Amino acid sequence: MVLPALVAREFGGGRGAQVLTAATTALGLVVLRLFRTGDGRWWLAIGAVVGIGLEAKWLVLLMVASIGLSVLAVGPRTVFRTGWLAAGILVALALAAPGLIWQAAHDxxxxxxxxxxxxxxxxxxxxxxxxxxxxxxxxxxxxxx
Incomplete structure (x- = not known):
């Protein structure tokens, strides 16, 4: 995750771009781990990465939606059949809460x-x-x- 963040810095990306790059790289790794193992506990890590990523850039939601639609279309759909998914969503919301609260306060x-x-x-x-x-x-x- 450090190397892609350094690449973002080399291309002139500020701290936000570097954090977003690292977060999306981490998201890719933990999502692959979830798909490979089928262990629903990885949803907690995915939620953490998404929540941190949302603090830097809301385009993370587009990537999450793309991954979700892809899994619905071609699988492995079994990763959605766990209570850990809801826990991961709660983790993401908790970490993204400061940004969401600010957005709500400013319409x-x-x-x-x-x-x-x-x-x-x-x-x-x-x-x-x-x-x-x-x-x-x-x-x-x-x-x-």
């Missing part, structure tokens, strides 16, 4: 700006290509289903 400015900022981050030049690719993917999926 969730991040949620209001989230979608418009993604278009800016992607660059207005790339957005049409991104939209065209998404529409093509939807059409291909509709054709094969």
């Amino acid at each position: 969730f400015p991040l949620l209001i700006l989230f979608v418009p900022m993604q278009f800016l981050y992607l660059s207005p030049v790339v957005v049409p290509i991104w939209i065209a690719g998404g529409l093509r993917l939807i059409r291909c999926c509709a054709f094969f289903c």
